[in-house]
Each structure stands twice: as structure tokens, then as C-alpha cells.
Amino acid sequence: MNATNRVLNRAFVLVIGLLSLGLGAVAVALVAVPDFLRGWEQTAPSVTGTLSTVLADTALAGTGMSWVPLAGLAAAAVLVLTLAVFIARQGHGRTHRLITAAPTEDGTTIVDGAVAEQMLTADLRERAEFDAVAVSTHEVHGAPVLKVSAAVRHGVAARDAITVIERSVHGLDSLLGAEIPVLVQLNGGTGSRRSRRRPVRPSVSTGPSVPAHAVPAHSEPAHAVPAPSAAAPQPIRPS
Amino acid sequence: MTRTLTPSAPGSMPARQAVAALQLRHPMGRSTRSTYKRLMRRETQSSRSAVAVGLASVIIAGCLYSGTELVLELSGRPPLLAAPSDAVRTVSQVNQIAPAILFTFGLLVAVTGLVLVLVAVLPGRRARHQADSDRAAVIVDDEVVTAALTRKAAAAARLDPTNVDVSVSRHNATVRITPESGTATNRFTAAKAIAEAIAYDALRPPLEPTVVIERTGKVGA
Numbered sequence: 001m002n003a004t005n006r007v008l009n010r011a012f013v014l015v016i017g018l019l020s021l022g023l024g025a026v027a028v029a030l031v032a033v034p035d036f037l038r039g040w041e042q043t044a045p046s047v048t049g050t051l052s053t054v055l056a057d058t059a060l061a062g063t064g065m066s067w068v069p070l071a072g073l074a075a076a077a078v079l080v081l082t083l084a085v086f087i088a089r090q091g092h093g094r095t096h097r098l099i100t101a102a103p104t105e106d107g108t109t110i111v112d113g114a115v116a117e118q119m120l121t122a123d124l125r126e127r128a129e130f131d132a133v134a135v136s137t138h139e140v141h142g143a144p145v146l147k148v149s150a151a152v153r154h155g156v157a158a159r160d161a162i163t164v165i166e167r168s169v170h171g172l173d174s175l176l177g178a179e180i181p182v183l184v185q186l187n188g189g190t191g192s193r194r195s196r197r198r199p200v201r202p203s204v205s206t207g208p209s210v211p212a213h214a215v216p217a218h219s220e221p222a223h224a225v226p227a228p229s230a231a232a233p234q235p236i237r238p239s
Numbered sequence: 240m241t242r243t244l245t246p247s248a249p250g251s252m253p254a255r256q257a258v259a260a261l262q263l264r265h266p267m268g269r270s271t272r273s274t275y276k277r278l279m280r281r282e283t284q285s286s287r288s289a290v291a292v293g294l295a296s297v298i299i300a301g302c303l304y305s306g307t308e309l310v311l312e313l314s315g316r317p318p319l320l321a322a323p324s325d326a327v328r329t330v331s332q333v334n335q336i337a338p339a340i341l342f343t344f345g346l347l348v349a350v351t352g353l354v355l356v357l358v359a360v361l362p363g364r365r366a367r368h369q370a371d372s373d374r375a376a377v378i379v380d381d382e383v384v385t386a387a388l389t390r391k392a393a394a395a396a397r398l399d400p401t402n403v404d405v406s407v408s409r410h411n412a413t414v415r416i417t418p419e420s421g422t423a424t425n426r427f428t429a430a431k432a433i434a435e436a437i438a439y440d441a442l443r444p445p446l447e448p449t450v451v452i453e454r455t456g457k458v459g460a
Contacts, residue, residue: 004286004288009288009291010359011359012294012295013287013291013294013355013358013359014355014356014359014360016294016298016352016355017351017352017354017355017356017359018352018356019352020348020349020351020355021348021349021352021353022352023345023348023349023352024344024345024348024349024350024351024352025345025349026345027333027342027344027345028345028349030333030341031338031341032342037334040333041334044332044333044334045331047331048327051327065313069309069312069313069323070313072309073306073309073310076305076309077302077306079298079299080302080303083295083298083299084295086291086295087292087296090286090288091288140277140278141270141273141277143270143274145274152386154386155386155389156383156386156387157436157439157440158370158379158383158384158387158442159439159440159441162372165375166372166373166375170374181271181274181278181376182374182375182376183275183278183282183375183376183377183378184375184377184378185282185377185378185380186377186378186380187380187383188380188382188383189386
């Protein structure tokens with residue numbers, strides 16, 4: 001969540017894409033369309049000639065140097081600066097101010113974003129549902145919004161995580177006496193599925209323990225299904 | 240004896256408020272809803288920041304390089320790679336370049352341009368879902384849904400989670416279960432557990448579950 005101008009990003013990518021597409025199309029057309037190549041052959045020398053004339057005509061009085069390349073340099077510098085500003089304006093949108101109450105004769109009350117951030121973080125960090133919690137304050141439509149970004153522990157249902165966060169936010173509401181809009185973002189936890197193999201399940205077979213790799217496909221399983229209440233599938237015995 | 244009833248304390252005299260009542264909009268008022276809508280849209284779509292910044296950097300580098308070459312030529316020094324006047328001459332005589340090279344170059348540039356146009360025009364959805372909440376705007380990474388469904392399906396099929404493969408797309412959740420050799424996984428139990436887990440999360444757009452039980456089992460699953 002930030003103040004990136006997404007329309008501008010799209011437009012910029014679109015313009016550059018169209019320019020590249022056009023350039024590529026011209027190059028391909030030069031090879032594929034003989035008429036186009038012939039036309040290029042006829043026009044190119046005159047264009048180069050015109051360019052030389054322009055360079056000669058625009059020569060500066062003192063040095064004999066044309067000002068056109070200098071103008072090109074200036075244009076390149078402006079383009080570089082514009083693009084640098086464009087890059088620098090990506091992101092942002094964070095704020096420190098959470099609540100500014102209407103001023104009274106005693107003064108103005110201001111609640112900092114850090115109050116809510118630290119309260120929510122402290123409340124949620126202890127919960128088993130989350131691996132990590134980060135809270136930040138942003139400005140959207142000119143009003144503060146709290147963003148709760150939580151890494152949910154592997155396998156926890158999203159709804160359970162949401163319920164925990166909602167309860168926390170309701171607590172914050174009653175503490176602040178105001179309801180700040182909240183954005184909750186649930187990310188995957190750090191725990192990998194592969195690394196969390198369950199330990200070997202307890203064996204119910206009375207026979208001698210056999211290494212897992214030595215068990216043939218259709219023999220007594222080395223481990224049994226944990227829930228005995230349901231009808232356990234019967235292994236097929238070799239005759 | 241008359242008893243004068245003193246008016247009860249609460250409500251008789253309004254306590255002076257230490258802090259002025261907060262003039263904040265109602266939590267689910269129209270403006271908050273529109274804020275939530277905007278947030279949800281922005282969080283579920285890519286900002287294309289990486290592509291835009293990458294392109295801008297390439298153009299900046301190109302400008303700096305051509306500027307350097309131009310200055311070198313103007314001051315009469317040898318070029319780094321090619322002087323601008325030589326470059327103009329090469330472009331004007333592009334018909335003398337080997338057609339194969341020209342064609343390959345053109346194709347590469349055109350394909351790059353097409354990819355950029357698609358990046359700009361397509362919605363650029365991220366692998367995330369929205370979730371209903373009466374208090375907050377909630378965005379859930381599909382990764383979270385995948386992990387939860389894997390655990391639910393594995394528990395329902397009484398298998399190790401490594402034998403359950405879940406993939407979540409925008410409208411579908413596909414659960415592939417590899418049964419333990421020699422046992423039959425109860426398709427009904429597994430499908431019911433998965434449908435319940437999906438309904439419990441109440442995501443938007445809703446997920447349609449598909450349960451696939453592999454025909455070949457795995458030993459020691």
C-alpha cells in the first residue's frame with residue numbers, strides 16, 4: 001500500500017512498449033517488405049543530407065559548432081532528471097499522524113500512529129497463529145489507515161487469523177475511542193511444508209520393527225492410522 | 240417530614256470532557272467503504288513499479304551514454320564505442336546490414352515491446368484473495384489458503400501433508416491426494432473437509448474445489 005501513481009506507471013510502460021514494438025516492426029519490415037527497403041534506400045541519403053545542412057546552418061557564430069547537438073544534450077539531461085524523479089516517486093504514502101482531534105479551548109489532542117502500531121503489534125505478536133506481525137500507518141484519500149501485515153503460521157486457516165486480528169482491532173477501537181480504517185494483509189509464514197514432516201507415527205503392529213525401506217508394498221504397515229475411531233483401511237495381506 | 244429528593248448525580252451535570260469528541264467518520268460509512276475498495280483493488284493488482292523503474296533506469300543509462308559520446312565528439316576526442324555521426328550513418332545505411340541480423344534484432348525488440356504493452360494493459364492480478372470482514376479490508380495471500388487446505392485435506396484423508404498437493408488460482412482450488420498404497424482414500428470425507436475449509440474462509444472471488452485422488456499410491460505415505 002503506497003502512493004505510487006499506478007496510471008502513470010502503466011502509461012509509461014505502454015508508451016515504451018509501443019515505441020519498441022514500432023522499432024522492431026520497422027526492422028522486420030526492412031527485411032520482409034522489399035518495397036519498404038527500396039523506399040528506405042531512396043529516402044535515407046536525402047535525410048542524412050538535410051541533417052548535415054541543418055548542422056551547418058545552425059553553427060554558432062564564434063566556434064563554428066552547431067547548437068543542435070547541445071540542444072540534444074540538454075534534452076537528454078531533462079529526460080534523465082524527469083525519469084529520476086519518476087523513480088524516486090514510487091512508493092511513499094506513510095504517515096505518522098493517526099488522529100488529530102478537533103481543537104478545544106484547552107488545546108489539540110494528537111495521537112501518533114506509533115500508539116496503534118505498537119498496541120496491535122504487542123497484542124498480536126504473542127499469538128500462536130502468526131510468525132510475524134508488522135503494523136504501519138498510511139494515508140489514503142487524505143485519511144489515516146492502519147495496515148496490519150501478518151505472516152500466518154503454516155496451515156492456520158485464514159478465517160482464524162482474521163478473527164484474532166479483528167478482536168485485536170476492536171480492542172484498539174475501544175482504547176482509542178475511534179475506529180480507524182484497517183487493512184489486513186495475510187502472508188504465508190516462513191515454515192516450509194517440506195521441512196515440516198510429521199514424526200514417525202506410533203506403530204501398533206506387534207511384530208518386530210522393520211526399517212521402512214524394507215517393508216514391501218502390501219505387507220503390514222510399519223505405522224498405523226492415528227485415529228482408531230474411524231474404520232481403518234485394512235492392509236492387504238499377501239497370501 | 241418531607242424528603243427532598245436530590246436529583247441523581249449521573250446526567251445532572253455533564254462532565255467536562257477532557258478530550259473533545261473525535262470528529263471521525265463512521266467506520267463503515269461511504270467514504271470508508273470507498274477507501275476499502277481502493278485498498279483492495281490496489282493490493283490485489285500489481286503496481287508495475289519494478290517494470291517501470293527498470294525501464295526508466297535503462298533509458299537513463301542510454302541517455303547518459305549517448306550524452307557522453309556526443310560531448311566526446313564535440314570536443315574532438317575519440318569515441319568510447321561509436322561516435323554519434325557514425326551511428327547516424329549506420330542507421331541510414333541499414334539496408335546494407337545482413338538481413339538475418341536485422342530480422343533477429345527487429346523480432347527481439349518487437350517481442351519485448353509486445354510484452355511491455357501486455358504488462359501495461361492486462362489487469363496484473365496478484366495471487367491474492369479478498370476476505371469478508373465487518374471491521375477491516377482483508378487481503379489473503381493464496382499461499383496462506385494453500386497451506387491451510389493442505390493441512391485440512393491431509394487430516395481428513397489421514398495422510399502426511401507431503402502427499403497432498405494444493406494449487407489455488409483465482410477461482411479454483413485443486414487438491415491432489417496421493418493415497419497410501421493399498422488403502423483407499425475416502426473421497427467424500429476429503430472433499431467435504433476441503434469444501435468446509437473453503438466455505439469457512441469465505442474468500443472473494445469464491446474458490447471452487449476440485450479433488451483429485453491419484454490412481455497410483457505411494458508406499459509409507
